[in-house]
Amino acid sequence: MAQVQQKRGELFPGSASVAALTNDQQIRLIHTIESTDFFELLRTHTLYGLLGNPAYGGNRDHIGWKLIGFEDRMEYQPPFGYYDDGGQDGHQ
């Protein structure tokens, strides 16, 4: 965390916090830390938050599940997808 703040200070002198940076600045900052263990942990927990059970407080209104096309139902009936619905593979 301290290293991230230090990087922020170096890249954007005078900035107050990561949250206060513009989108473009945040993206530039993340590029400098993306191969660190800290970023891997951050990424993992962000994805748990985006795609995990909403009971944990993230994925509000199933926004993550909607993004990836996961329906979250207890029950489905076939056909499940295009190819088991008689759809033809374009490469036949």
Add this chain to the structure above:
Amino acid sequence: MSGATFRPSDIVDFLVIGAGAAGGVMAKELSTAGFRVVVLEQGPYLTEKAYTHDEIKYTYQPGLTNDPKVQPVTHRKNETEPAKPVKAIEYGRQVGGGSVHFTANYWRFHESDFEERSQFGDVPGAGLADWPIKYADLEPYYTKAEYELGISGLGGANPFEGPRSKPYPLPPMPVKSSGVIFDRATKKLGLHPYPAPMAILSQPYQGRGACVHCGFCESFGCEMRAKSSTLVSVIPVAEKTGRCEIRPNSYVRKIETDAHGRTTGAVYFDANRREIFQRAKAVVLCANGAETARLLLLSKSKRFPQGLANSSGLVGKYLMWDNGGLASGSFEHPLNEYKSVQVTRVIHDYYRADPKRGFYGGGGIDARFDYYPASFALHGMPPEAPKWGAEYKNMLGTYFTHTMGLLAHTSSLPQMRNSISLDPVVKDSWGLPAIRVTFDYHPDDIATMQWILTKQVEILEAAGAKKIWTTGISLPDMMPTRHLMGTCRMGDDPKQSVVDRYNRAHDVANLWIVDGSSFVTSARQQPTATIQALAYRAADFAIRNAKDADLKR
């Protein structure tokens, strides 16, 4: 949860250790035959009411499996390395064991699997051996297991399988898009796809309802009781006899023996960590290929200084691994593979080992998708995809619904140097030595995985996948192993094996060892059907044996 209740001082007929795939079968067979049975299970007694679709709980926390925080496991590749804590093995840890959270693939072994040493010859560096039994010895018990548990499939559809005395009791599960694509591509290549045999109900069976295709099978307990675990099939039958007590939260630390070298019961810690000695006329050890070996090694005594049933020195040896790589492909239209059971089509065309390839091994390939939303985002995307940012988010929106995988299930050679032993330093939270895993691949294991991976890619190419990528097969990628095979191998010679052809310990007349530990070879993974067939067969023998004289003192 309505069985008998026994006191520890009661000398019951059989004490079963482990209420999993094998222990559940043993409990049912022995109790319905009239014996009094106590089953000690280290995990809790959960039911379908406790299960949820919570991915974080079941795939990222040990919801239904061994927790390395309380039961650490260490691993080293060979004896010269220090063993480091890592979750190298994983097993089900509740009543029903691994049969609760497994993917439910239910393959029979082939006839050739029992005699590969004779057919293939010696493999340098490995202890390849024939089983003392043949497929024909197990066939009636495979059939019995399929009918008692409830297996869906199409008998005779796999041209490489051995003869069957009966078709499956239930028709196969409906095919998914991955199955349709795989079916078409493999037929184009002249291969022989067939409907996956699954321990999941395609139709109502024995008072349980059919699968509703929610898709949460692998790693999850079934909320609909449609997955044919021992928890919902045979264990309720055992309890109904009024002669079987399932005792959860009971962590066994030692099997006791008397001056004649016979088992007298086992000492376990209850939920409050009090030590209790349950007496029994015979013990059936069904704790899985890792914990069974550990418990035998922990059960040292003056008479058995190397550990119980270990005069051969082979307890813990010949551990085999859950081998096989994954190739993934994305397609033009949505597959929605997150719906329904993971697997609907399989091929066994590359199953047999062939000396002409220059290495031992073979495997089956199935079409599947075993990711859930978060695990797909973390591990399921193509390796060159960005790991974050707008482009990553866009790709995730397409790939989750448009991707399928081809997973190989390949041979793992038995090697004496691969083992389960007691860690000399690391202890579990009860103060007992942790499991130490010593394991590294045989070169032929790697050659087989690499060779099959080219076949997996070839099938995805024939299927017209838009993009194809593979995941690594190096050892850290293949942890934890969930197919715990070997460690108490079966054989006729007490110097070369731990149990006899009926799963009875050579050294101890009233001790049966029934789980993946007795496997002589790994076949091509998917061990559950064979574990359960062996259990039915061992129970048959134990019942006949007990009715004669062996259980009398």
